[in-house]
Amino acid sequence: MSKETYYIGEQSLTFPKEVYLISNASVVGKKEGEGPLGEAFDMICEDDKFGEDTWEMAESTLQKEALALAMGKAKVKPQDVRYLFAGDLLGQNIATSFGLMDYEIPLFGLYGACSTAGESLSLAAMCVGAGYAKTVAALTSSHFASAEKQFRFPLEYANQRPVSATWTVTGSGAFLLSGKKGDVRITGITTGKIVDMGIKDSMNMGAAMAPAAADLIAQHLEDFGRKPKDYDKIITGDLGYVGQEILINLLKKKNIDISNVHEDCGILIYDKEKQGTGSGGSGCGCSAVTLSAHYLPKLKDGSIKRILFVPTGALLSTVSFNEGQSVPGIAHGVVIEHEEV
Amino acid sequence: MSKETYYIGEQSLTFPKEVYLISNASVVGKKEGEGPLGEAFDMICEDDKFGEDTWEMAESTLQKEALALAMGKAKVKPQDVRYLFAGDLLGQNIATSFGLMDYEIPLFGLYGACSTAGESLSLAAMCVGAGYAKTVAALTSSHFASAEKQFRFPLEYANQRPVSATWTVTGSGAFLLSGKKGDVRITGITTGKIVDMGIKDSMNMGAAMAPAAADLIAQHLEDFGRKPKDYDKIITGDLGYVGQEILINLLKKKNIDISNVHEDCGILIYDKEKQGTGSGGSGCGCSAVTLSAHYLPKLKDGSIKRILFVPTGALLSTVSFNEGQSVPGIAHGVVIEHEEV
Numbered sequence: 001m002s003k004e005t006y007y008i009g010e011q012s013l014t015f016p017k018e019v020y021l022i023s024n025a026s027v028v029g030k031k032e033g034e035g036p037l038g039e040a041f042d043m044i045c046e047d048d049k050f051g052e053d054t055w056e057m058a059e060s061t062l063q064k065e066a067l068a069l070a071m072g073k074a075k076v077k078p079q080d081v082r083y084l085f086a087g088d089l090l091g092q093n094i095a096t097s098f099g100l101m102d103y104e105i106p107l108f109g110l111y112g113a114c115s116t117a118g119e120s121l122s123l124a125a126m127c128v129g130a131g132y133a134k135t136v137a138a139l140t141s142s143h144f145a146s147a148e149k150q151f152r153f154p155l156e157y158a159n160q161r162p163v164s165a166t167w168t169v170t171g172s173g174a175f176l177l178s179g180k181k182g183d184v185r186i187t188g189i190t191t192g193k194i195v196d197m198g199i200k201d202s203m204n205m206g207a208a209m210a211p212a213a214a215d216l217i218a219q220h221l222e223d224f225g226r227k228p229k230d231y232d233k234i235i236t237g238d239l240g241y242v243g244q245e246i247l248i249n250l251l252k253k254k255n256i257d258i259s260n261v262h263e264d265c266g267i268l269i270y271d272k273e274k275q276g277t278g279s280g281g282s283g284c285g286c287s288a289v290t291l292s293a294h295y296l297p298k299l300k301d302g303s304i305k306r307i308l309f310v311p312t313g314a315l316l317s318t319v320s321f322n323e324g325q326s327v328p329g330i331a332h333g334v335v336i337e338h339e340e341v
Numbered sequence: 342m343s344k345e346t347y348y349i350g351e352q353s354l355t356f357p358k359e360v361y362l363i364s365n366a367s368v369v370g371k372k373e374g375e376g377p378l379g380e381a382f383d384m385i386c387e388d389d390k391f392g393e394d395t396w397e398m399a400e401s402t403l404q405k406e407a408l409a410l411a412m413g414k415a416k417v418k419p420q421d422v423r424y425l426f427a428g429d430l431l432g433q434n435i436a437t438s439f440g441l442m443d444y445e446i447p448l449f450g451l452y453g454a455c456s457t458a459g460e461s462l463s464l465a466a467m468c469v470g471a472g473y474a475k476t477v478a479a480l481t482s483s484h485f486a487s488a489e490k491q492f493r494f495p496l497e498y499a500n501q502r503p504v505s506a507t508w509t510v511t512g513s514g515a516f517l518l519s520g521k522k523g524d525v526r527i528t529g530i531t532t533g534k535i536v537d538m539g540i541k542d543s544m545n546m547g548a549a550m551a552p553a554a555a556d557l558i559a560q561h562l563e564d565f566g567r568k569p570k571d572y573d574k575i576i577t578g579d580l581g582y583v584g585q586e587i588l589i590n591l592l593k594k595k596n597i598d599i600s601n602v603h604e605d606c607g608i609l610i611y612d613k614e615k616q617g618t619g620s621g622g623s624g625c626g627c628s629a630v631t632l633s634a635h636y637l638p639k640l641k642d643g644s645i646k647r648i649l650f651v652p653t654g655a656l657l658s659t660v661s662f663n664e665g666q667s668v669p670g671i672a673h674g675v676v677i678e679h680e681e682v
Contacts, residue, residue, distance in 0.1 A: 005472045007423060011447050013473055054664050082348060083532065091432030091491075092658035093452045094666075101535035101669055106352050108460060108532070109656075109671075111434045111450040119449060123464065130471030131346045132354055150432075150660075191424060191449070194442035315450075317433035319491075323395050325435075328442055330450075 006129075009223025011216075012190040015129025020182035021175055021336065022135075023076065024296050025069030026289035027062050029144065029170030032281075035270045040293035041171075042069050048145065048170055056090060059143035060099030062172035062285070063088070067103065067139055070174040078103045081176070082133035085124045087116040088141045089168075089284055090150050091317070095141050105137070113313030114209075114238050115192065116140045117173065117288040118332030121309070122189040124177045125334070129186075134178060141172035142283025151202070151318060164204040164242045166266055166282035167275075173288025181341060184299045188335040190220040194315060196328035202314075202321050206243025206266075206279055209312035212329030213239060214250035216310055220333045221256065228258045232304040235295065236331075237287030237311030238266035240280030265290035265311075287311040291336075299338045306337045347470075350564025352557075353531040356470025361523035362516055362677065363476075364417065365637050366410030367630035368403050370485065370511030373622075376611045381634035382512075383410050389486065389511055397431060400484035401440030403513035403626070404429070408444065408480055411515040419444045422517070423474035426465045428457040429482045430509075430625055431491055432658070436482050446478070454654030455550075455579050456533065457481045458514065458629040459673030462650070463530040465518045466675070470527075475519060482513035483624025492543070492659060505545040505583045507607055507623035508616075514629025522682060525640045529676040531561040535656060537669035543655075543662050547584025547607075547620055550653035553670030554580060555591035557651055561674045562597065569599045573645040576636065577672075578628030578652030579607035581621030606631035606652075628652040632677075640679045647678045 006014050026041045033044030043065060050061040063086065071078065084103070087110035088095035096109060112119040120138035127136050145155055147168035153159040177186065195212040213236050221227065228234060239247055244264050251258055265287040266280030291309055298304040312331045321327070347355050367382045374385030384406060391402040404427065412419065425444070428451035429436035437450060453460040461479035468477050486496055488509035494500040518527065536553040554577050562568060569575060580588055585605050592599055606628040607621030632650055639645040653672040662668070 005475075007474055016471065056660055056664065087452065089433075090658065091660065092430075092454065092656065094656070094658045094661045097535060097656040097669060097671075098661065098666060101537055104534050106532035106534050107453075107671065108464060109452040111428065111452040112448075113433065123449060126468065126471065126473060130357065130467065130473070132467060132471070133348055134346075191447035193445050193447050194438060196442055315433065315435070315438040317431065317435045319397055319432065320435045320439065323397065325439060328438060330448065 011219050012188060012223035014188045017129050017131050017179055019125045019129045019186045020178055020180060021184040021186055022178045022180060022182045023070045023074035023176040024292040025066050026173050026292040027066045028289055032169055032171055032269060037269055037294050055143055055146040056094055059095035059141050059146045063099035063139055063141045066172035066174035067137060070176050074176050076135055076176060078105055081105050081135050081137050083108060083127060083136040085110060085120040085138045087111050089147055112330060113315050114282055114284050115311045115313030115330050115332050116284045118311035118334055121334045122191060122332050125186045125189060128177045128179055136177050137174060139174035140284035140288045142168050142285035144168045144170045147283060161278055162203045163278050165278045166205055166238060166240045166280050167277035168283040169269060169281045169286035171285035171289040173292040183339055183341050185337050185339040186334060187337050190216055190223060190333035192216045192331040194328045194330050196326055198326045200326050202316060202327060205282060205314045206240040207246055208314045208327040209329035210239055210243040210246035212331040213247050213310055213312045216331040216333050218254050218256055228261050231261055231306055231308050233263050233307045234258050234261050235307055235309050236264045238282035239264050239312060240266045242279045299336055302338045309334045309336055352560050353529060353564035355529045358470050358472050358520055360466045360470045360527045361519055361521060362525040362527055363519045363521060363523045364411045364415035364517040365633040366407050367514050367633040368407045369630055373510055373512055373610060376616060378610055378635050396484055396487040397435055400436035400482050400487050404436060404440035404480055404482045407513035407515035408478060411517050415517055417476055417517060419446055422446050422476050422478050424449060424468060424477040426451060426461040426479045428452050430488055453671055454656050455623055455625050456652045456654030456671050456673050457625045459652035459675055462675045463532060463673050466527045466530060469518045469520055477518050478515060480515035481625035481629045483509050483626035485509045485511045488624060502619055503544045504619050506619045507546055507579060507581045507621050508618040509624040510610060510622045510627035512626035512630040514633040524680055524682050526678050526680040527675060528678050531557055531564060531674035533557045533672040535669045535671050537667055539667045541667050543657060543668060546623060546655045547581040548587055549655045549668040550670035551580055551584040551587035553672040554588050554651055554653045557672040557674050559595050559597055569602050572602055572647055572649050574604050574648045575599050575602050576648055576650050577605045579623035580605050580653060581607045583620045640677055643679045650675045650677055
């Protein structure tokens with residue numbers, strides 16, 4: 001029995017066995033398909049209900065399709081996937097449960113708000129990296145309409161949105177992780193603590209989540225003994241324009257300048273001017289589909305070599321919000337690298 | 342780098358390094374304190390609001406206190422706990438987020454409905470077993486009043502309850518897992534798939550979850566090549582009286598007879614006749630506090646040697662239920678053994 005340990009610094013890990021990201025897929029709605037990344041997604045559905053009767057079942061269908069595509073690309077069958085690590089934003093994770101049950105794969109249901117894309121990749125990588133499975137899947141979803149219903153107002157109410165508000169992405173990203181050698185490797189993770197700065201505005205998620213992202217990125221760099229320039233990109237999930245500025249300023253106070261390498265999936269996914277999406281995109285699906293469609297192709301072909309992927313989550317519910325609680329944030333970091341094969 | 346793998350059979354795992362359950366604690370409400378296990382709990386609060394303004398914050402306090410007690414018993418400080426694996430039943434896991442944030446420990450938020458006690462122990466054991474951490478914590482909670490508000494009716498409405506309905510336990514159980522040798526060891530896990538038998542009655546959770554428990558137990562025995570008699574107890578989380586009968590009958594059809602070794606935490610925790618608790622207790626907290634207060638002392642002193650602990654979850658929300666969806670179930674199995682030291 002090995003005596004080795006794999007934890008480094010305060011919050012980070014490497015893995016005893018190599019972990020590869022062998023397949024990925026993205027499924028999005030019409031609006032995301034019309035955005036700047038439109039051509040990169042694997043599937044764009046013109047009908048945001050995806051042929052289902054409810055928004056929740058539509059979101060379930062997003063997950064089902066994303067996983068089917070990721071498995072199809074890698075010629076992996078459901079029975080070859082040993083675990084699913086999956087979650088969504090809805091109460092009791094119903095998009096995940098109803099979307100994935102037909103696959104009959106052992107499931108670890110996760111909730112980290114919009115950070116779930118990072119949480120699911122982290123736990124999936126820990127699993128493969130320990131030799132607990134040959135192949136596992138990590139996936140998350142969000143849907144504009146099911147999220148508005150869950151967190152904000154009925155769509156029919158047509159409420160006005162402040163400019164700091166983000167637009168929940170309709171989309172699901174699925175990832176297969178395996179010990180089998182490939183051209184994209186997950187080399188480490190940094191797991192986030194909850195950070196609460198007392199922000200109480202549920203229409204300004206970027207501001208609520210930026211401190212958690214700043215904490216995570218600073219700790220990650222310290223744990224691994226790296227600088228921002230050691231990454232081609234440091235990518236947050238859905239801070240949006242408002243949150244990006246806060247993040248960069250918070251890190252500058254710690255003498256860390258990420259302004260040259262920082263990108264945010266929520267900023268990339270929509271055209272702010274043409275699409276009326278306020279501060280940017282958000283939701284579990286935002287970072288997942290952007291990683292899948294925009295960054296992974298570049299990591300595969302080697303045009304970028306190493307990224308720190310940091311999905312961020314705002315840990316509120318309508319109950320906690322209505323009871324006057326703050327909106328604490330959390331972020332989970334995953335290091336993804338190009339591997340020469 | 343090791344070439345070993347640790348998965349066995351279809352859905353089970355053992356661990357490269359030994360995993361011990363080094364400390365545990367239970368905190369419950371007044372009703373649970375008045376039940377048959379009352380004297381065994383570490384803390385019973387006479388005020389079900391635990392001094393807080395809301396039921397949700399009361400549930401958060403349950404988690405906070407349970408973890409404090411578990412750490413105190415083992416003389417472990419928060420900074421020595423590398424990860425929290427935690428969840429609850431409320432939308433967006435708010436009991437967990439607001440309960441645990443002050444500890445400033447990296448958090449993996451989980452959702453498996455009432456199976457979360459098994460899910461959290463499973464992932465925590467995988468983490469320690471891989472050498473990813475010296476010490477981690479697994480914890481879950483439920484609260485009668487916050488759960489009624491979340492899933493059923495406002496308490497003020499005083500609705501009638503069918504006899505098949507279960508009573509959500511007010512309680513939280515916390516567990517510390519470590520590689521440090523102790524007298525209770527986690528030797529394996531079996532991870533559940535979602536099982537949907539089309540049951541649509543949210544007042545009969547036992548019937549909804551029993552098929553998932555039956556599936557999990559049958560697969561577990563097959564994976565490990567064991568028989569029910571290899572366990573002193575096979576313990577489900579919260580099937581209650583209705584679910585227990587279904588479980589035993591479902592397994593008999595597969596020629597597996599667990600009737601001599603089966604116990605259910607939901608049956609043990611209340612006195613059905615005196616406490617008016619219908620089919621039994623339920624909730625994430627039910628199995629967690631029963632494991633902590635009732636079974637672990639027996640595993641420590643060796644009066645029982647090996648249990649299969651199988652918390653069960655019903656994967657519904659009010660949205661899925663109101664939209665006419667079924668109530669699928671899931672179960673996660675954990676093998677816990679007495680270890681001679």
